[in-house]
Structure formats: structure tokens, C-alpha cells
Amino acid sequence: MSDRKLPRLLQTPAVVLLLIWMLIPLGMTLYFSFIRYVLNSLRRPEWTSPSLSNWRGFGNYQFVLNNKDFLFAIQNSLVIVCSILFLTVILGVLIAVLINKSFPGQGIVRVLLISPFFVMPAVNAVLWINMILDPVLGLQGLAVGGINGVITSLQNAPGVGWFFSLWPQLEPISFRATQTSAYAVIIMVTWQWTPFAVLIFMTSLQSEDQQQKEAAVLDGASTWSQFRFLTLPHLSRPIAIVVMIQAIFHLSLYAEIEIVSRGNGNKNLPYLIGEFANNNIGAASATGIFAVILANIVAIFLLRMIGKTLME
Amino acid sequence: MAIVAETSRFSKVSRPVLAWIVGLLFFFPIFWMILTSFKTDADAVKPEFLLFFTPTLDNYLNMTENYDYWRFATNSVITSVFATLFTLFVGIPCAYAMAFNPSRATKDVLMWMLSTKMLPAAAVLYPMTFLTKSLGIFDTHFLIVLVLSLINLPIVVWMLFTYFKEIPKDIIEAGKMDGVNTWGEVKEILIPLAWGGIASTALLCFIFCWNEAYWTVRLTTTEAATLSKLIEGNRAPEGLFFGRLSAVSAAAVGPIIVLGWFCQKQLVQGLTFGAVK
Numbered sequence: 001m002s003d004r005k006l007p008r009l010l011q012t013p014a015v016v017l018l019l020i021w022m023l024i025p026l027g028m029t030l031y032f033s034f035i036r037y038v039l040n041s042l043r044r045p046e047w048t049s050p051s052l053s054n055w056r057g058f059g060n061y062q063f064v065l066n067n068k069d070f071l072f073a074i075q076n077s078l079v080i081v082c083s084i085l086f087l088t089v090i091l092g093v094l095i096a097v098l099i100n101k102s103f104p105g106q107g108i109v110r111v112l113l114i115s116p117f118f119v120m121p122a123v124n125a126v127l128w129i130n131m132i133l134d135p136v137l138g139l140q141g142l143a144v145g146g147i148n149g150v151i152t153s154l155q156n157a158p159g160v161g162w163f164f165s166l167w168p169q170l171e172p173i174s175f176r177a178t179q180t181s182a183y184a185v186i187i188m189v190t191w192q193w194t195p196f197a198v199l200i201f202m203t204s205l206q207s208e209d210q211q212q213k214e215a216a217v218l219d220g221a222s223t224w225s226q227f228r229f230l231t232l233p234h235l236s237r238p239i240a241i242v243v244m245i246q247a248i249f250h251l252s253l254y255a256e257i258e259i260v261s262r263g264n265g266n267k268n269l270p271y272l273i274g275e276f277a278n279n280n281i282g283a284a285s286a287t288g289i290f291a292v293i294l295a296n297i298v299a300i301f302l303l304r305m306i307g308k309t310l311m312e
Numbered sequence: 313m314a315i316v317a318e319t320s321r322f323s324k325v326s327r328p329v330l331a332w333i334v335g336l337l338f339f340f341p342i343f344w345m346i347l348t349s350f351k352t353d354a355d356a357v358k359p360e361f362l363l364f365f366t367p368t369l370d371n372y373l374n375m376t377e378n379y380d381y382w383r384f385a386t387n388s389v390i391t392s393v394f395a396t397l398f399t400l401f402v403g404i405p406c407a408y409a410m411a412f413n414p415s416r417a418t419k420d421v422l423m424w425m426l427s428t429k430m431l432p433a434a435a436v437l438y439p440m441t442f443l444t445k446s447l448g449i450f451d452t453h454f455l456i457v458l459v460l461s462l463i464n465l466p467i468v469v470w471m472l473f474t475y476f477k478e479i480p481k482d483i484i485e486a487g488k489m490d491g492v493n494t495w496g497e498v499k500e501i502l503i504p505l506a507w508g509g510i511a512s513t514a515l516l517c518f519i520f521c522w523n524e525a526y527w528t529v530r531l532t533t534t535e536a537a538t539l540s541k542l543i544e545g546n547r548a549p550e551g552l553f554f555g556r557l558s559a560v561s562a563a564a565v566g567p568i569i570v571l572g573w574f575c576q577k578q579l580v581q582g583l584t585f586g587a588v589k
Contacts, residue, residue, distance in 0.1 A: 006494060007409035014406035014465060015421065021462040022428045024443070025436030032439065095334055103328035109335035111573050115342055118572040120523040122540055123561040126547045127345050131554060137357050139344070195338065199579070252432050255525050259547060273434035281438055288435025295430035303423055 026292070033060050033285035040279055050281075060286035064276075069267055070287070074294065077268040080185055081250045081298075085243055087190045092197025092242065093235060097227070099198075100205045110202075117195040125259035128188040135172030144172045178265030185256045185266065193249075197242045204238040205231070244302045251295055269294065342569070349558035356554035371559035379542060381563055388538040391453055391528070392521035395460035396514050399468045402461070404510070407472035408498060412484060422473065425466040433526045444531060451532045459531065460521045468517050475509030476502070512578040515571075522568045539564040 036054040038047045047054055064070055099109055116124075132139050147170055154164040175184035208231065216226050254270045257263060263271045269291040276284035348356050350367040375381050410418050444450040479502070487501050503510065525540040532541055546560045572579065 007413035007415070010405035010409035011421070014402045014425075014469060017402065017462060018425055018428050018465060022431060025439045026431065028439035028443070029436055098327065098334065099331045101327065103331060105328070105332065109331050111576065112335035112339035114572065114576065114579075115339055115569055118519060118523075118569045119342065119565045120525060120540060120543065120568075122525050122543045122547065123345075123565050126543065126557065127341055127561060130547075130557065131344060131348060132341055137554070139361075142361050191338070191341065248426070248429050251430065252434070252526075254434065270432050270434035273432065274437075277434070277438050284438060285435070288432060291432040291435050292430075295432060296427065299427050299430050303426075 029285045029288050031285075032281050033289050034058075035282060036060075037281040037285075038279055039281065056282060060282040061289075063283055064286045064290065067272075067283075069272055070290075073267040073269050073272040074290075076182060076266060077251065077294070080182060080189075080253065080268060081247060083186045084189050084193065084250055085246055087186070088194045088197045088246065089239055089242060091190070091194045092201050093232075093239075095194070095198045096201035096205055097231065100202060113198060114195040116192045117199075119192060121192070121255045122259065124188050124192050125185075125256040128191070129175065129184060129260050133175040133184055133187070135174050140175075141172050144170045176261050176264070178261075181257075181261035181264060181266040184260045185253065188256055188260075189250065189253065193246055196246070200238045200242055201235055204235055208234050240305055244305070247298055247302055251298065342565075345558045346562050348554050349562045351555050351558075353553055353555040356558070371555045372563070374556060375559050375563060379546065379560065381542065381560075384537060384539045384542040385563075385567075387453070387456075387536055388522055388540075391456045391460060391536065391538060392518050394453075394457045395464070395521045396517045398457060399461045399464050399517055400510065400514055403465055403468040403472055403513075404498070404503075407469050407476055408502060410469075410473050411476035411479075412481065422470065425469055429463070429466050437526075437530055441531065451535045451537075453536045455531055456528055456536045456538070459527045460524060463524070463527065464517045464520050467520070468513055471513040471516070472506075472509065475506050475513070478509075479505050508578065512575075515575050515578055519568060519572065 032050060034056060035050060035052065036044075036047045036056045036059070037050050038044075041047045095113065099106060099113070119127075130138065135141050135144075151164055151167050151169070155161050157164070173180055175181060212230060213226060216230060221229075252270050253268060254274065257266055257268060257271050258274075260266065263275060267275070269287065273284050273287045273291060276287055347363075349371055350369070351362070351365055352368055352370065355362060355365050410422065441450070444455055449455045483501060483505070484497055487497050492500060522538075523540070524538075525544070528536075528538045528540050529544045532538070542560060543564055546557065
């Protein structure tokens with residue numbers, strides 16, 4: 001076999017499998033997005049099975065664009081993804097720098113820190129929304145009650161009591177509410193994925209050029225400027241990797257959103273598709289095509305950012 | 313090194329203290345879940361920070377008796393193991409060819425592979441359900457293994473590719489001179505050299521398989537249902553069964569967390585895609 005043929009042959013299974021995996025469902029979705037296809041329709045039973053005679057052209061797309069939740073779902077998708085990325089990168093860098101130097105119990109701290117990454121998304125959501133963020137039964141209620149108790153007792157303290165009597169009593173927040181449910185999702189996913197960022201940054205920090213650092217110290221560089229001009233540039237590549245991987249995973253968040261609020265005030269595109277798919281397969285498919293377009297726009301940005309560095 | 317070794321008080325006292333606080337904070341939700349799993353349902357919803365209580369195993373016994381935990385767990389193990397093996401089986405040759413015989417298309421193929429990960433699962437769920445049901449493979453181990461393999465294949469190829477690229481080409485060349493054939497190259501030279509990378513790739517793939525919920529929940533009913541499905545069915549609403557809920561959750565994530573602890577070093581290597589140096 002020639003030198004060229006064999007490599008191609010070795011790649012074939014993976015490429016073919018992925019091609020099938022992408023093309024067949026995507027083709028079907030595309031087809032469904034152009035026909036009327038409703039699972040329950042007593043009035044028009046012919047719409048309940050896919051058929052070319054139900055051709056609707058761009059009708060499903062129009063229907064989706066006019067849906068009041070559509071723009072919101074796109075916005076919310078982006079808000080959630082960007083917030084999580086922002087928080088995990090910042091926290092990840094800070095924690096990685098913090099635990100990079102050896103200290104007593106470093107190994108144990110590292111083990112504790114990475115544990116959230118192994119938790120199933122569904123367990124993560126159930127745990128946080130019920131046992132931690134719940135305003136009555138969760139730890140949030142306890143924490144707020146505790147803080148209020150402290151404030152109340154300080155109000156009776158001699159001397160400073162007047163100061164604390166100006167403080168309001170805190171109210172527990174319901175994270176299932178329309179305005180706050182996105183925050184709950186952001187909190188729980190940040191908790192889960194910060195360890196991932198920490199791991200990557202930590203590995204990268206261990207390979208930082210120590211001689212350069214020594215030179216900087218000799219030159220009298222402050223800790224901050226060492227961080228700013230040596231560590232941060234060194235981390236730029238791992239940061240790009242963290243951003244890329246996480247964007248891929250978080251654009252398709254679903255379990256967390258469903259468990260927290262059942263989409264109440266907190267839909268993202270996958271969730272909106274899921275809602276449509278309960279009955280209107282045509283609309284769900286059209287939304288799916290929009291989601292594919294959005295993912296590709298994000299992908300182009302990400303790949304521009306990272307493509308070169310990875311191929312070096 | 314002596315110069316860099318900080319002697320400031322921050323380094324000596326505050327850093328460890330702060331690090332420990334952060335570590336404990338991050339672990340706390342898991343700790344709380346495990347703690348709650350040993351409480352009775354009545355204790356679990358008491359409006360106080362109950363650290364000391366009479367522990368009970370009832371939740372776990374209840375779980376194994378009423379929910380058939382072991383069947384779900386077995387399914388999780390079977391599907392994750394086979395999916396990981398299959399992904400490696402397909403991914404290793406592919407990554408090998410890309411790393412050692414790159415063509416002009418290699419970069420594009422890699423990018424395209426990753427882009428298949430961006431296809432929102434929800435968008436193609438209905439067609440997939442339709443298709444698998446009509447093929448008669450809905451709710452089978454075969455289907456779940458296949459799906460898990462396919463969703464993880466892009467990441468696995470990427471990781472392996474970056475590892476293989478690190479291996480000096482000369483070694484492979486030397487092997488060729490000695491008359492080793494391609495299969496021999498892979499078996500005798502590549503796999504031993506890249507063993508660490510392959511192991512950490514496998515580990516990460518296994519974790520993603522184990523935790524995958526979207527497809528496994530929706531493409532199964534009973535036969536091939538994994539632990540994700542058990543959680544999905546038991547996320548008892550409105551907090552009345554915290555004890556039970558915690559036990560089910562702890563039993564679902566316990567094995568993978570422990571595995572993660574043991575394989576921490578491997579994982580650190582694996583997660584970096586070889587690109588962090």
C-alpha cells in the first residue's frame with residue numbers, strides 16, 4: 001500500500017462515523033423544518049406524520065422568529081455561556097495561582113477542589129437547587145437566618161447598636177423565580193467547571209519559566225507585575241482552550257435549566273427546542289437549525305482564536 | 313530557586329489557609345449531599361445546620377430495594393467501558409494518521425470533527441428517536457454505546473492527536489528502517505510511548521460517558537437505562553425526600569469521584585490537550 005493511502009484508510013472509520021452521525025439527523029431535521037409536522041392534531045390528521053405533501057416552505061422559520069421566546073432564548077443562551085466563561089476563567093486563574101506553590105496538604109486541597117468536575121450535571125442541579133439554594137429548606141435559608149440573627153444581636157450591642165439597627169433584614173432569594181433562575185444555573189455550572197479551569201491553569205503554571213521569574217524578582221518587579229507580565233501571557237493559550245471546550249459544552253446546557261425552573265424565565269435554545277418538540281416537530285426542527293447556525297457562529301470565533309495555536 | 317522562594321507572611325500562613333478554605337468550600341456541596349444521605353427524611357429538612365445526628369443507612373437500603381440501583385449501575389459501567397474502548401479503537405488510528413502523516417486537509421478535518429460537537433442534541437433528538445425506534449435499536453446497550461462513542465470521538469481524536477504530535481518522528485522512522493510494519497509501529501512503538509496520554513484520554517472519555525444525561529435518558533426506557541436515568545426519575549421535587557434523593561445522587565456520582573481521585577495525575581495531563589506546556 002502506498003504511503004498516502006494507508007493514513008487515509010486509518011482515518012476513514014472515524015470520519016465516516018462522524019459524517020453519518022452528523023448528516024442523517026441533520027438532514028432529517030432540515031427536512032422536518034420545511035414541512036408541517038405536528039404530533040397531536042385532531043383537526044388535521046394528515047399533519048401528524050412527515051410527508052412532502054405537507055410542505056410549508058419557510059413557514060416554520062417564520063413561526064419560530066415570531067415566537068416571543070425566541071430572541072430571549074438566544075440572548076439567554078449567550079448570557080449564560082458568557083457569564084460562566086467569565087467566572088470560571090477568573091476564578092480558575094486565581095485559584096490556580098493560589099495553590100500552585102507547595103503548602104501543607106496541597107494534595108488534599110487539590111483533590112477537594114477537582115471533585116465537582118466529576119459530578120453529573122443532573123445531580124449537580126438537583127443538589128444545588130434543592131439543598132443549597134432553596135430559600136426555605138436549603139442552606140441559603142439557614143445562612144440568611146444566621147446573618148439576620150447576628151445583625152439583630154448586634155443591634156442590642158452597646159455603642160455600635162445604632163449602626164446595625166440601620167441594616168435591613170435580609171430576605172432569602174428564590175432561585176426558581178423568573179428573574180433569578182438563570183443565576184442559579186450560572187452558579188451551579190461555575191461550581192462544576194471552575195475545577196476544570198483550575199486543573200488546566202495549574203498544569204500550565206508548573207511549566208512557567210522560573211529563571212525568567214527570578215530575573216524579574218532581581219529586577220525588583222512587584223508580585224502584581226510578575227503576574228501581569230509573565231504569568232498571564234503564559235496562561236493565554238490554556239485560557240483559550242478552556243474557553244473553547246466550555247463554550248462547546250455550555251451552548252447545549254439542558255438538564256440544569258430544566259431542573260431549576262422548567263424554563264420559566266430561563267430558556268436557552270436547546271430548551272426552547274425541547275418545548276416545541278413536545279408537539280410541533282416542524283417548529284422544533286426550525287429552531288434546531290437556528291441553533292446550529294448560532295453554534296457555528298460561535299465556533300468560527302473560537303476556532304479563529306485557537307485554531308492556530310493548537311496546530312503549531 | 314532560593315530567590316523566588318517567598319518569605320513573606322502571605323506565603324507562609326495566608327496562602328495555605330486561603331487554599332484550604334477554597335478547597336473546602338468547593339467540596340462542601342458534595343460533603344453536604346453525602347451527609348444528608350445518612351439522615352432520615354425528617355432530619356434532612358430540619359431548618360438547622362445539623363452536623364451531628366443519628367446516622368441511618370435506610371436511604372441506601374431503600375434505594376437498592378426499591379430502585380434497582382445495581383441494574384442502573386451495571387448499565388452505566390457496561391456502556392461507559394465499551395463506549396470508551398470503541399472510541400479509542402476508532403480514534404487511535406485516526407489520530408495516528410493525522411499526527412504522523414498530516415495532509416493539507418488534516419486541520420480542516422480536525423476542526424470539522426469538533427464542530428460536530430456543537431450540533432445541539434435537542435435539535436436532532438426527535439429524528440434520532442424516530443430512527444432508532446424504526447430500526448428497533450431504541451433502548452439497547454448497542455445504541456447507547458454507539459451514541460456515547462460518537463459524541464466523545466471528536467474530543468478523543470483531538471486529545472490523542474496532540475499527544476501523538478509530541479512523539480518524535482525519528483523514533484517511528486527508526487522503526488520503519490528496522491522493517492516494522494504499520495500495525496507493529498502502532499503496537500510496539502506508539503502505544504507504549506503515548507501510554508500516559510492514551511490512559512488519560514480514556515479516563516476523560518469514561519467520565520464524560522458516565523455523566524452523559526441527555527441522550528442516555530431520552531434514548532432508553534428500562535433495558536439500557538444508566539444512572540443518569542435513575543437520577544432523572546428520582547429528583548423528588550419540593551424537597552420532601554432529601555435523604556433519599558441524596559443517597560441516590562451519592563451512589564450515582566460516588567464511583568466516578570473516587571475514580572477521579574485515584575487518577576488525578578493522569579487527568580491533569582489529559583485535560584490539557586497536550587497544548588499546555
